[in-house]
Amino acid sequence: MARMKFIWDEERCMECNGCVTACKNEHEVPWGVNRRRVVTLNDGVPGEKSISVACMHCSDAPCMAVCPVNCFYRTDEGVVLHDKDVCIGCGYCSYACPFGAPQFPSQGTFGVRGKMDKCTFCAGGPEANGSQAEFEKYGRNRLAEGKLPACAEMCSTKALLAGDGDVVADIFRNRVVQRGKGAEVWGWGTAYGTKAGEGAKS
C-alpha cells in the first residue's frame, strides 16, 4: 500500500505561490483559511529560502494526540484526516502542530472559532468519496480520482513533490545526486522521524 508523503525541495522554490493558489482554487477554501502557504526565510537576504508549508501528515501526529474529542484518524495511505462533525474548534491541534497546519475560519459571528480546516492531501474526509457533502466540508478528493494533490501537480518548478513516499524520495534523491547539493529535506525529521546522521533537518 502506498504511503503518501510530501517532500519540499527548497533549492527549487521561487516563491510563486502557485501551490497556495492551486489549493485554494481546487478546494474552494474560504477567505482567511490557508491550507498551504509559502514562508520565506531570510527574506531579502542573498540566499533566502522559501518553503511551502501545509499539513505534513505526520507519522506520529501531535494533533491526533491532543485532540480532546478524538476527531482525527489516519487512512491506510498514511494521510491524517479529521471529522468536522466531531471537531469542536477548541484549537488544541493548532498549538500542538509544529507546522501551523490547522486553520480556523474567522467569518463566524463575533469572530467565533469554527471547525478546524487543514490540508487533506486532497483525500477528502469521512463522507462518501466524491460526494457533495465531502466537497463542501473538505474539498475535492483527488486521490479517489486517481490524481495527486493539486499543489504538487501545479508546482511549476516541481519543488513540491507529493505521492508515494518511495517514489518521491527516489525523485528527490536523483536530483540531489545530479546537482550535488541540497540534500536537506525540510520538515522530514519532524513529520516522519529521522535517525541521526541521515542528513535530514527538521
Next chain:
Amino acid sequence: MKRTALRWATGVIALGLAAGLAACGEKPQVLTGVPKSDTAPYTGTGVSAFTAPGWQAGDATSWNSQLKARAQYGMNDHTRSP
C-alpha cells in the same frame, strides 16, 4: 394487616426513592460515530468525468500503479531531460 400495609408503603417509598436517584445519574458520554476509517481512495468516486484515465476503480493495485506512474511522469523532470 396493619403491618403488611406498612411493609407495602415502605416498599413503594423505597422504589420511589430509587427511581428519583436514578434521575440524578449521568448520561453516557462515550463518543460514538467517530470515524476511524474512511472509504479507501482506490474505490474511486464514481464520477467518470473527473477520474483520471488509466486505472480501474476498486482495484488497489491498479490505483497504486496509477499514482506511482503519475508521480514519475508528472514530477520527475530528470526522466524528460538528459
